[in-house]
Amino acid sequence: MTSTTGAPPYDAYAALRHREFRWYILSLFAMTLASQLQAVVVGWQVYAITHDPLSLGLMGLAEALPFIAMSLPAGYLADRWNRRRIAVWSLAVNAACALALLAFSATPGLLQRVGVLPIYGVIFVSGVARSLLQPARQALGAEIIPRSMYENAITWRSSSWQTAAVVGPALGGLLYGFAGPVAAYATGAVLMTFALVGFLVIRYEPLPRTLDGVPVLASLVGGLRFVWSEPVILAALSLDLFSVFLGGAEALLPVFASEILKVGPQGLGILRAAPAAGAVLMGVYLAHRGPIERAGRAMLFAVATFALAIIGFGLSKSFLLSVALLTVSGMADNVSVVIRSTLLQLLTPPEMLGRVSAVNSVFIGSSNELGAFESGVAARLLGAVPAVVLGGTASLAVVVITARLVPRLRRLGRIS
Secondary structure, eight states: OOOTTSSOOOOTTTGGGSHHHHHHHHHHHHHHHHHHHHHHHHHHHHHHHHOOHHHHHHHHHHHHHHHHHHHHHHHHHHHHSOHHHHHHHHHHHHHHHHHHHHHHHHSTTHHHHHOSHHHHHHHHHHHHHHHHHHHHHHHHHHHSSOGGGHHHHHHHHHHHHHHHHHHHHHHHHHHHHHTOHHHHHHHHHHHHHHHHHHHHTOOOOOOOOOOOOOOHHHHHTHHHHHHHHOHHHHHHHHHHHHHHHHHOOGGGHHHIIIIISOOHHHHHHHHHHHHHHHHHHHHHHHHHHOSOSSHHHHHHHHHHHHHHHHHHHHHOOOHHHHHHHHHHHHHHHHHHHHHHHHHHHHHSOGGGHHHHHHHHIIIIIHHHHHHHHHHHHHHHHHOHHHHHHHHHHHHHHHHHHHHHHOHHHHTOOOOO
């Protein structure tokens, strides 16, 4: 069946018709579910032991430091070695980290005696594994489907991630509140193991990649050079980096749940799930509406909406209003994610996808953890509410500055 114009109708489920992509999505879903579940439990445990918002920021720093240090070498490896094999080994390490968290909580009184340092150690190792996994998995995702389906695949990938990020925190909060940390960590370990199995069953033949004879150091920075040479990509990455770094409130949610909204670990799970719930709704809408026509303006408007929602959340004293504002922030953020990810995959040569994905990981992935550290420090100095409000205001300023300095991004049209 064709449309009245003779063009085939838009297929919202095109990417999901591929077996390998379905397993890819299932693995991503399970890993994200486990990670988000663990994040709620770890955050509540650490704050319950320390009663210090800076300890929540240090959790982000423990993951960001190895992630940043390893990202460029990880991109180089993803462009030289078997991408599925790298992902499998990284997922195996993450599964081991999940079992370690389970063991800490299953040993009576251990964390009360030794403090939170063992948890920071596991987070550090997980950051190394995640830095290796991210570029390999993203580049692999671009290899297993046709380039014509990239935007559709990215939309479903983002929606799957966000769906897991809705269910994971809520599940973590409920399990922690009603069954305790051991049950929550055991569930996370099972899910992480399933994520590993999901990647093991993907049928994958690496595309031939020519070793260009470029020295290792030059190859490592090749992704940075490519991003620097593409002003639109650089602007999109920078916009997301600074908005998330400055405007992220997620690290301080245990403080809001415990001391401001007073909703306990169950409420914390709902607060953690709210942005992802909004992202899921937006992802499903984007998957069915087709390509975004005025992508640049849509991205700028989305990040501005995200910043305003974060400011509102910081000022809110109502649990329901806080959940609603976090939901809006997730909806806005997903628009930015889809546009940025589509730009990266369409404009990047296949042989550089690993290294450019690594640069993307440095810009975006580490901004969450460094933003958590920045939020923890700001909350220690100013208090949780001023830290979130000022961060959202600074994020809004970044949107205005980017729009003025990079008119090409503002004028960017359809990118599919």
